């Protein structure tokens with residue numbers, strides 16, 4: 001049993017998401033959940049160790065990729081399309097279920113556990129940062 005636990009921990013570690021760094025910006029824990037419909041969502045944590053920047057767009061090989069924010073309006077969860085997301089100086093922005101997220105739209109194939117979604121985050125000042133979102137089960 002001990003052996004099995006150790007093995008599972010090792011497997012767990014090997015699929016852990018990478019960190020991606022661009023200047024003072026660090027993206028950690030980029031992931032997406034499995035999806036069988038036409039849309040999927042991407043999440044990550046963005047930590048900024050320097051001057052303020054702005055996330056201006058996200059690209060991936062889907063018909064449309066948007067930045068959204070989920071929020072409650074009159075007791076209903078709605079998604080708001082964001083043109084930009086501010087990254088504060090020495091700040092942190094969390095893309096999480098129920099908050100900011102990347103919307104992958106017009107999927108032709110399902111997103112399966114173990115898949116990677118290659119995307120590019122475009123920052124106003126720092127420029128493009130290639131990030132792979134690891135697809136995992138909910």
Ligand SMILES: [Cu+2]
Pocket residue numbers: 041068069079101102103
């Ligand atoms: Cu959305």
